[in-house]
Amino acid sequence: MSSQFWKPGTEKPRLLEDEEGGVVFFSPSLASSSSGYGHASIEKQRQRLPVYKYRTSILYLVETHATTIIVGETGSGKTTQIPQYLKEAGWADGGRVIACTQPRRLAVQAVASRVAEEMGVKVGEEVGYTIRFEDVTNKVRYLSFEALEFYLIYLCIVIMVDEAHERSISTDILLGLLKKIQRRRPELRLIISSATIEGKSMSAFFQARKSRHQMEGEELPRMEPAILSVEGRGFNVQIHYVEEPVSDYVQAVVSTVMLIHDQEPPGDILVFLTGQDDIDTAVQLLTEEARTNRKNSSGLIILPLYSGLPRAEQELVFSPTPRGKRKVVISTNIAETSLTLEGVVYVVDSGFSKQRFYNPVSDIESLVVAPISKASARQRAGRAGRVRPGKCYRLYTEEYFVNEMSAEGIPEMQRSNLVSCVIQLKALGIDNILGFDWPASPPPEAMIRALEVLYSLGVLDDDAKLTSPTGFQVAEIPLDPMISKMILSSSELGCAEEILTIAAMLSIQSIWVSSRGAQKELDEAKLRFAAAEGDHVTFLNVYKGFLQSGKSSRWCHKNFINYQSMKKVIEIREQLRRIAQRIGIVLKSCESDTQVVRKAVTAGFFANACRLEASSQSGLYKTVRGSQEVYIHPSSVLFRVNPKWVVYHSLVSTDRQYMRNVISIDPSWLLEAAPHFYQQQRLNPIVH
Numbered sequence: 136m137s138s139q140f141w142k143p144g145t146e147k148p149r150l151l152e153d154e155e156g157g158v159v160f161f162s163p164s165l166a167s168s169s170s171g172y173g174h175a176s177i178e179k180q181r182q183r184l185p186v187y188k189y190r191t192s193i194l195y196l197v198e199t200h201a202t203t204i205i206v207g208e209t210g211s212g213k214t215t216q217i218p219q220y221l222k223e224a225g226w227a228d229g230g231r232v233i234a235c236t237q238p239r240r241l242a243v244q245a246v247a248s249r250v251a252e253e254m255g256v257k258v259g260e261e262v263g264y265t266i267r268f269e270d271v272t273n274k275v276r277y278l279s280f281e282a283l284e285f286y287l288i289y290l291c292i293v294i295m296v297d298e299a300h301e302r303s304i305s306t307d308i309l310l311g312l313l314k315k316i317q318r319r320r321p322e323l324r325l326i327i328s329s330a331t332i333e334g335k336s337m338s339a340f341f342q343a344r345k346s347r348h349q350m351e352g353e354e355l356p357r358m359e360p361a362i363l364s365v366e367g368r369g370f371n372v373q374i375h376y377v378e379e380p381v382s383d384y385v386q387a388v389v390s391t392v393m394l395i396h397d398q399e400p401p402g403d404i405l406v407f408l409t410g411q412d413d414i415d416t417a418v419q420l421l422t423e424e425a426r427t428n429r430k431n432s433s434g435l436i437i438l439p440l441y442s443g444l445p446r447a448e449q450e451l452v453f454s455p456t457p458r459g460k461r462k463v464v465i466s467t468n469i470a471e472t473s474l475t476l477e478g479v480v481y482v483v484d485s486g487f488s489k490q491r492f493y494n495p496v497s498d499i500e501s502l503v504v505a506p507i508s509k510a511s512a513r514q515r516a517g518r519a520g521r522v523r524p525g526k527c528y529r530l531y532t533e534e535y536f537v538n539e540m541s542a543e544g545i546p547e548m549q550r551s552n553l554v555s556c557v558i559q560l561k562a563l564g565i566d567n568i569l570g571f572d573w574p575a576s577p578p579p580e581a582m583i584r585a586l587e588v589l590y591s592l593g594v595l596d597d598d599a600k601l602t603s604p605t606g607f608q609v610a611e612i613p614l615d616p617m618i619s620k621m622i623l624s625s626s627e628l629g630c631a632e633e634i635l636t637i638a639a640m641l642s643i644q645s646i647w648v649s650s651r652g653a654q655k656e657l658d659e660a661k662l663r664f665a666a667a668e669g670d671h672v673t674f675l676n677v678y679k680g681f682l683q684s685g686k687s688s689r690w691c692h693k694n695f696i697n698y699q700s701m702k703k704v705i706e707i708r709e710q711l712r713r714i715a716q717r718i719g720i721v722l723k724s725c726e727s728d729t730q731v732v733r734k735a736v737t738a739g740f741f742a743n744a745c746r747l748e749a750s751s752q753s754g755l756y757k758t759v760r761g762s763q764e765v766y767i768h769p770s771s772v773l774f775r776v777n778p779k780w781v782v783y784h785s786l787v788s789t790d791r792q793y794m795r796n797v798i799s800i801d802p803s804w805l806l807e808a809a810p811h812f813y814q815q816q817r818l819n820p821i822v823h
């Protein structure tokens with residue numbers, strides 16, 4: 136494996152909408168610090184955690200085994216304590232680093248602050264963290280996979296992969312990579328930790344390998360993994376189920392929160408919903424309810440939490456709740472693991488989350504609201520009972536939980552489009568992707584589809600290697616390769632300023648406020664910005680209006696635009712602009728030439744082209760490649776307009792497959808953009 140284009144010192148942040156994680160670094164200078172544990176009470180708290188009893192065993196196993204798998208209940212202290220034990224035992228001496236990876240950004244920051252507090256140091260001094268786009272430590276670089284490789288090979292002595300049960304694509308890539316690296320660096324210790332992981336299957340994965348030939352006199356750890364089960368848990372969490380299934384979980388969340396507020400003693404409430412749309416709706420309904428209804432409801436502080444919120448807004452959830460008030464945090468599963476929100480006593484679990492599903496046969500990936508697994512339900516409940524006993528209200532029946540809920544989710548790798556994953560591996564110099572050792576193999580059809588798309592995008596060459604410069608540039612942009620390709624094309628087409636705005640807008644789930652009860656007003660507001668060409672050009676109108684208003688929240692409110700989303704768009708756009716400059720994109724504006732903007736969008740998203748069925752009055756489209764039936768989503772400005780040819784950004788599945796963020800195109804652009812992908816005869820019947 137080689138880092139073909141990464142040089143230490145070059146930042147290469149990654150940015151995706153879903154919460155991809157980072158690493159908590161314990162810097163080499165830790166070794167000299169022992170003054171930290173000033174607070175006796177914190178020290179006592181640490182000793183009360185179940186994992187404390189296992190301190191010696193953990194240190195022994197890590198010393199003697201290359202890989203240690205640690206399974207322990209949520210709240211038992213794995214994340215915050217194990218890296219500290221290792222540091223105290225001298226693993227960070229001599230310039231070495233102990234790293235702990237988390238699947239979610241929010242948890243990385245929170246855990247680093249907590250550990251710094253426990254050690255009596257500041258974040259960035261001895262405990263650091265690094266996530267895409269952010270480097271608070273000033274000592275640690277942004278952590279892309281390339282950077283990770285650098286750290287793995289040269290600096291880290293122990294890597295702890297936390298929450299391994301989540302099986303995100305990043306975790307699976309990391310596990311495969313670590314296994315590979317360990318073969319070359321057998322002194323590197325791995326800790327795989329999780330609340331629910333099937334220890335045996337993970338052990339089998341790490342067991343099945345050839346160990347390196349041992350040099351004479353060299354002391355190496357045992358290669359077969361050790362498994363340790365940490366017994367005991369944090370505080371008790373009482374579980375409540377509904378008696379009958381609920382029909383509207385947003386409404387059920389609102390009633391449950393109000394019930395807790397009316398009847399239960401003080402304590403904050405953490406609610407799990409699925410995404411920005413239903414969270415915004417719940418916030419709105421609760422705010423109204425609190426305003427109009429209850430005697431006692433003035434004390435509620437209602438806070439949304441999802442990845443599209445600006446950082447400052449996200450951090451509000453960690454601020455202490457004022458006396459006499461009750462905080463209600465309404466979150467996606469971004470708060471599901473590793474997070475301790477100190478005031479939270481009650482958890483309300485809707486039982487759903489938004490999940491990606493990909494069908495390699497139809498080549499359709501959609502975000503679907505789907506039931507969570509038992510493992511997730513336990514993690515959610517575990518957010519109560521961290522610092523005192525708590526209660527969890529599950530908005531599904533006990534019978535459903537016991538008999539129908541799946542034990543664990545399907546690894547993301549097996550239900551996703553693998554385009555981004557393939558490019559990450561290629562950028563790491565892993566050429567034989569089909570032979571890569573995954574903890575769970577992805578479907579071969581999905582892999583082939585991904586290679587095909589990347590080839591058509593001009594990112595991979597005939598030998599499936601990254602092309603130069605396109606492939607390397609696309610890999611440098613931390614977004615879906617289709618968006619990256621759109622950005623690259625905009626450079627040639629002279630519309631990069633516009634396309635960067637569009638790319639930032641597409642990174643946000645929605646820039647509109649939730650419509651519940653005000654659909655007509657929302658539609659009217661949209662009409663003020665609507666562009667006949669489609670949603671992408673409409674985004675440009677909104678962005679322009681927002682800038683002209685002086686980035687005003689009142690302007691947003693008046694126009695049904697989500698102010699927080701717009702602030703995030705500005706943040707992301709700025710980050711993308713820096714990257715674009717670095718990789719040599721010509722930052723030009725096309726002013727109002729929307730044709731070039733549409734061409735640039737097509738250059739990235741040609742694979743998502745659809746045509747209107749000639750005979751269809753009903754708005755039925757078919758995807759050009761797979762002939763799948765799709766419709767324009769009602770939230771699109773092109774809903775009911777139904778242009779003949781469109782490309783879409785994403786699909787959502789409800790009763791039908793709906794295209795979100797749609798733009799009208801000329802079919803001849805498809806051939807221009809991807810001659811290999813679209814053969815002329817496929818388009819001919821409709822090209823007039």
Ligand SMILES: Nc1ncnc2c1ncn2[C@@H]1O[C@H](COP(=O)(O)OP(=O)(O)OP(=O)(O)O)[C@@H](O)[C@H]1O
Pocket residue numbers: 184207208209210211212213214215216249329330369472473474475477517520521522
């Ligand atoms: N910010 C914090 N404030 C107060 N207590 C905290 C904080 N962070 C952690 N703790 C305490 O430390 C305990 C252990 O947390 P830790 O994250 O290490 O557990 P874990 O076993 O890794 O759980 P999980 O699987 O949920 O990540 C918590 O239950 C809580 O009591």
